Amino acid sequence: MAGNVGNQTILVTGGAGFIGTHTVLQLLKEGFKVSIIDNLDNAASEAIDRIRDIVGRDLSRNLQFHLGDLRDKGFLEKLFSNTRFDAVIHFAGLKAVGESVAKPFLYYDNNITGSLLLCETMAKFGCKKMVFSSSATVYGQPDKIPCDEDSRLHAMNPYGRTKLFFEEIARDIQNADPEWRIILLRYFNPVGAHESGQIGEDPKGIPNNLMPYIQQVAVGRLPQLNVYGHDYPTKDGSTIRDYIHVMDLADGHIAALRKLFNTKNIGCTAYNLGTGCGTSVFEMIAAFEKTFGKKIPIKLCPRRPGDATAVYASTEKALKELGWKAKYGIEEMCRDQWNWAKKNPWGYDPNS
Numbered sequence: 001m002a003g004n005v006g007n008q009t010i011l012v013t014g015g016a017g018f019i020g021t022h023t024v025l026q027l028l029k030e031g032f033k034v035s036i037i038d039n040l041d042n043a044a045s046e047a048i049d050r051i052r053d054i055v056g057r058d059l060s061r062n063l064q065f066h067l068g069d070l071r072d073k074g075f076l077e078k079l080f081s082n083t084r085f086d087a088v089i090h091f092a093g094l095k096a097v098g099e100s101v102a103k104p105f106l107y108y109d110n111n112i113t114g115s116l117l118l119c120e121t122m123a124k125f126g127c128k129k130m131v132f133s134s135s136a137t138v139y140g141q142p143d144k145i146p147c148d149e150d151s152r153l154h155a156m157n158p159y160g161r162t163k164l165f166f167e168e169i170a171r172d173i174q175n176a177d178p179e180w181r182i183i184l185l186r187y188f189n190p191v192g193a194h195e196s197g198q199i200g201e202d203p204k205g206i207p208n209n210l211m212p213y214i215q216q217v218a219v220g221r222l223p224q225l226n227v228y229g230h231d232y233p234t235k236d237g238s239t240i241r242d243y244i245h246v247m248d249l250a251d252g253h254i255a256a257l258r259k260l261f262n263t264k265n266i267g268c269t270a271y272n273l274g275t276g277c278g279t280s281v282f283e284m285i286a287a288f289e290k291t292f293g294k295k296i297p298i299k300l301c302p303r304r305p306g307d308a309t310a311v312y313a314s315t316e317k318a319l320k321e322l323g324w325k326a327k328y329g330i331e332e333m334c335r336d337q338w339n340w341a342k343k344n345p346w347g348y349d350p351n352s
Contacts, residue, residue: 202347274313
C-alpha cells in the first residue's frame with residue numbers, strides 16, 4: 001500500500017452497526033487509525049467498547065467515536081476540519097426492506113440525503129476515496145444466476161433503490177471529477193459474528209433477516225421462526241440466498257481499501273462480496289439446528305412481496321481484482337452466530 005499504513009486515517013460511517021463493527025476491528029488490527037460516525041439509530045455504543053476490549057489498549061488509541069448524523073452538515077464539516085481523512089468507508093443507512101416500503105420518505109432522506117452531504121463534505125476537504133456499502137438488492141430478481149457485476153440492475157423496493165440510486169450518483173460524481181476513486185461493494189447476506197462472541201448483529205425490534213430471527217428463537221426471545229414462502233420453484237420450496245460470514249465481508253473492505261490506495265485509475269467500480277454458493281432457508285435452519293442441538297419451531301407463512309426466488313453471487317471479479325475470496329462456510333457461520341447469541345441473548349442491552 002502507498003505510504004505507511006499506520007499513517008492512514010479512515011472515516012467509517014455507521015461504524016457501530018453489524019458490518020461496521022467487524023470492519024473497524026479488522027482495520028485496527030491492520031494498523032489503520034479509525035474514526036467512527038454513528039447516530040446509534042440501529043446500533044449501540046456498547047459495541048464500540050467491545051471493539052476496544054477485543055483489540056486491547058494499544059490499538060484502542062487509534063479509535064475515535066463521534067455521535068452524529070450525516071444529514072447534519074455543520075457536524076460533518078467540523079469533523080473534517082479537525083481530522084484529515086485518507087478514505088471513507090460508508091456504511092451508514094437504514095436497511096429494512098419492509099420498513100422502506102412503508103416509509104419511503106424516511107429511507108430517501110436518510111440514505112440519499114445523508115450520502116450526498118457526506119460526498120459534498122469529502123470533496124470540499126479533498127478526501128476523494130470511498131468504499132460504499134451497496135447491496136445485492138440492486139439486482140432485484142436477477143435474469144440469471146449467479147449474478148455478476150454486469151447483470152441488469154433492477155431494485156424491487158425503496159431500500160434497494162436507495163443503494164442503486166447512490167451507485168448512480170457515485171458514478172456521476174466520479175465522471176465529473178476523475179480524482180475520485182470509488183468502490184461499490186454489493187453484499188449478499190451477511191451472517192455470523194466475531195469468534196470472540198463479543199460483537200455481533202443486534203437488530204432493534206423483530207429481525208428482518210433470517211439468522212438474527214433464528215437466533216432470537218433459539219435464545220427464547222421469540223416463540224417461533226416465520227418462514228415466508230415455501231412454494232418457490234426451488235429444491236425445497238424455500239428461497240435461496242448467498243450467505244457470507246461477516247468476518248469475510250470485513251476482510252473484503254480491507255481488500256477494497258488497499259485497491260483504492262494502490263490503483264490510480266480505478267474510477268467507480270462495483271464488486272460482489274458473497275461466497276458464490278446458494279443456500280436455501282430450510283438448509284440454513286437445518287445447519288443452525290445442528291450447531292444448536294435442538295429443533296427450531298417454525299411457522300410456514302405466505303410469501304412476502306418483493307422477495308426474489310434465488311440470488312447468489314458470481315465472485316470471480318473480487319478474486320481477480322481484489323485478491324479476495326470468502327473463507328468461511330455455513331458451519332462456521334452458524335457456530336459463530338450461536339456463540340454470540342449464547343453469550344448475549346439480549347444483544348448489547350445489559351438491562352434486559
